[in-house]
Amino acid sequence: MDKTTLVVAPGVTLDLIDLPLPLEGYHHFFGIWLLRDENRGLSAIVDTGPSSATPVLLGDLEKLGVEKLDYILLSHIHLDHSGGIAEVLDVFPSARVLVHPKGKHHLVNPTRLWESSLEVIPDMAAVYGRPSPVWEGVFLPEPPDVPGLEVLYTPGHAPHHCSFVYSAGGTRILFAGEAASTYCRRGFAYPGVDDGTFFLRPATPPRFFLETALESIERLESSSADVMCYAHFGYTREVPGMLDEAKKQLILWRDLFREYLSKKELAPQDVDMKDLLEFLIQRDPRMAEFRNLPEDMQSREWGFFTSSAAGFLGAVT
Secondary structure, rough: OEEEEEEEOOOOOEEEOOOHHHOOOOOOOOOOEEEEEEOOEEEEEEEOOOOOHHHHHHHHHOOOOOOOOOEEEOOOOOOHOOOOOOHHHHHOOOOEEEOOHHEEEEEEOOOHHHHHHHHHHHHHHHHHHHOOOHHHHOOOOOOOOOEEEEEEEOOOOOOOOOEEEEEEEOOOEEEEEEEOOEEEEOOOOOOOOOOOOOEEEEEOOOOOOOHHHHHHHHHHHHOOOOEEEHHHHHHEHHHHHHHHHHHHHHHHHHHHHHHHHHHOOOHHHHHOOOHHHHHHHHOOOHHHHHOOOOHHHHHHHHHHHHHHHHHHHOOOO
């Protein structure tokens, strides 16, 4: 079990559980957050990971002594975040689920979600596994009445994306999902000295809308959080600074994409993705650390670069 435990307030702990997949570089990437508040007698997980990784998640929850889950908070319904929900509910049937209203019917009847995943990411969908349906009675009402919890609608990454703020003991914890980009810190997610150096990449798959993403980050900024927890991968206590970095990176990418297309005199459909991504790595200081990632993580990131770049190409033209 690879996990990190944070004591964020008296009686309030966060455990980050890593869910590796049997693919090159797919470690320290899918992070499930376990929140336990002894003062309120409350326990919750944020996301479940893909169906194929559910045995790992359930095994780690058992090792952590979790006998009951009150809530499952889903940042969004992509297979790598919600695919294992039915299996988790089989073990924790009293847990109640919080998800964006647009996502509920896809969890009750995941046929369309599965078929669209097979069309868009066929290889990855096969690795993630097919999701099973859940009973429609598992969902929390709108608005949810969960002590200390606030829901922020942050559709920058997907129209069904939510972020969550949990307040306890004077501390505000922000679970940002993918609304604040994907994050790797040296010495935490990959080897090296933990000196604050990080790698940041926008999570901007098609269809992507830049202004919506920027508005989502502004909503996160308004949360005044003390700790921010990423879905991919890790956490930061430098919340305003890292949100500002994510916002500046989106604006920089817009400018770089326009510059690249203009100089190359290319239409988006004619772009050589490898050449474009090399250009981004050279020009974006938040991605300079890419060269210091282990080779297997670099291999993983190339695929996600392509998805993020495809979203931007559609947004800037």
